[in-house]
Amino acid sequence: MNAASPNSQANATPAPLSVAVLGCGSRGRTYSRLIAFCGEDYRLTAAADPVAVRREAVSSLGPAGQIRVFASADELFSAGKLADVLIIATQDSQHFGHAMRALELGYDILLEKPAAESLARCEEIDALARRLGRRVALCFVLRYTPFYSEVKRIIDSGKLGKIISMRTHEGVEPFHQAHSFVRGHWSRSGTSTPMIVAKCSHDADLICWLGGAGLSSISSYGDLTWYHPGNAPTGAPLRCTDGCPASESCIYDSRRYLGDKRRWLGMVMDGFEQAADHEILEMLKVSPWGRCVYHCDNDVVDHQVLACELTNGITATHTMTSFDFGRGIEIYGTLASLKGGIPYSEAGAPELWLRHHADGRIEPVDIPQPNNAGYAGHGGGDHGLVQALGSLFSGPERLEPGLDGLAGHRLAFLAEEARVTRRTIASSPASALSPQS
Template sequence: MQRVARAAITGRPVSIAVVGAGERGKIYAGFALENPHLLRVVAIAEPSPRRREAFLKRHPEIPPTNVFSDWRDMIKKEKLSDAVAICMLDQMHAESVCAFAERGYDVLCEKPMAISPRDCADIVRSVLKNGVIFAVCHVLRYSPYNRALKRLLDSNAVGEIVNIVHVEPVGWWHFAHSYVRGNWAREDQATFSLMAKSCHDLDIICHYMTPTNPPTRVSSFGRLTHFTRSQKPAEAGTATRCVSCAYEPSCPYSAPKVYLDPAKQDDRNWPSSVVCGGGEVAVDVESITQALQTGPYGLCVYECDNDVCDHQVVNVEFANGATASFTMVAFTERICERQTRIHGTRGEIVGDSLTIKHTDFTTGKTVVIDPGTEIDGVSGGGSGHGGGDYGLIATFVEAVKRGDPGVLGCSPKQALVSHALVFAAEEARKAGTVVNVREFMGRSGCDV
């Protein structure tokens, strides 16, 4: 069991250092701006001068001595904060998490934990050995919606779970942005799409089933179907960029349609802010158009060097014989609004990430629950992922403040199991076989 041998923090907010000032780093640090009584950002490490300067404008309280271009320079200093948020690219997580754990920092790590089973196991060993609090940003666990759903399950509202059907609708333009043109387009440069996009979907399924009923076997099918040169419309000819393509007005994946449409931007100007390089660069028609002429986000989706699956199904068997099926698919109108059906011996739950419809087989009654997105005691609780972003941060801050990892509701070993399920599913897809999850953990070196 993970133990934290220190007193609870009293009389002050928890302090945190942020490593990586990209979109996720800005969100987690933004919690401190809205809830300064709970969290204070005291240091930043970010290699991009533009992003670093933009971060400092939002957090001017960070002293110059605590500003770094490389996290390795940060870690050379005496311990700067109670905790650290690791928000770098996936392939950089393992080394940094282990290093900060060795220095006694409590660690919040953006999902996925790491991009290989052994690296995930190394992280778990390190945080357990050093007795630090460790949370993976499986934000779905912490949304009011999923907390309400889990309370229903724990109250035996459906009896014994027999089957779960869970769908992750990525969204046609969201997938094109992140997994065709963006940072997660190639497995060798990031990780496979099931891990990058949907590791917290398989984690939430494991959460529904409880840790005492782990996944035992998995199979999977899927591939890259559409975003390839062979699927390029003939009318597009030899064009490699949307701004010079005759077919662009008829193409649903047109970069100008995605990045110049105000309806597709959130309150942070995402995704256009990414196209313009982040930081304080103006996000307007002129700057976006200029970026589309030279940058990766202006490329034709059929001419990108991407290779990750644009659709995948995963079938899971659990220790008690219950089953689950998961679908990740790019080609949807909904953007990340998961749909879930949970079938039990005494009832059924149907959810759409907003409301939960529960039918009791004994009474025949159906009730609809709307948990909302606000987090008790937290400003800005209606954050991303249905409130899950700030729900996660608030829970992590409480765990650090109390010195109690149990507050998180997910141990490092439990997070490792759900990651192992994702790795095993991808092995099953590539090999065209059924994979025993426990055996996979043993031979892949992640059985901690």
């Protein structure tokens, strides 16, 4: 048989990137659906989850028999390496163990944030990935949204001049705070991660990614001020379903899951789409999501601020609060400032705009709309991240070995250390990584 000519090899269609999924909850299923939507560029090969209906939802996205299913992470790992890339979308406390085993098997990894429950463990993942020559990308989907992609493009264009400082803001929204961080999976830092990591690791990553540098030093303040028994209405029972005298005026009444907050059940209740109201009520009577928000076992903060300096001299602040909605950003350069986000667009201003220092001129910025067949999870970021998998893990522009996004994780974890100790924390020289680290 004659060997293939160099030209025929060059013109061969690249093999699709094969992907396996560990953890088929809301995030794992979202990425799986988008991978299936992308057609011939990717191929799903395996899905693992202890809940049968979840792993079957992923296996149904491919031809019969193409996607192998496993009932546990142990079963998946025992089968050997089944794909080029493993998506790890399990609970926060499981990320470290799953990532380390996957790296040892030879996987590149798309890892849901946070990478691990401590900075030391994040650094262990990074060290092992570097030693083995493997790549770990965190699911920082905001990088891939049209909005933040345009912010990055404007910064890189030099239109703002030299960047001096920036301010970011995240309003979690009261019911979201209650669902996820009072009643839900991320309510206790000991079983997940601190609030500034669990919710704001996106924002910490944006500070380093947009600022173009890692952390130099940081201070932070915050507390759990509202969601505790001291603020419970008089006579409020432990569960909203037990008859609360304040139910008509309480914005946290869990019976809202039957109405305008029903979509939130998609994160925590399998088959909620077909569930009757009485079935949801029965679930609320026994699940964490039926509890009074003032009578939970939560300990994460409901508001926090941080102030930091990056290694290139840029200063930045971030505010996280339960009592607002949406992200906003302001970047201050020597030629112009850039402002935008939900707080501006909700008030009728352009979603993103520049103010030129020379003449005070306001310049609205057109944000490209994603071509994602109507799917706009995380402002188009979920789809953008999946589209980027090929370039992240294969080809000439692929990531360097290691944990991409570690700089932002370091900023968030050290912010929590600064908050707890009430002192300014300096990042060690060895830790002052580039934003791509």
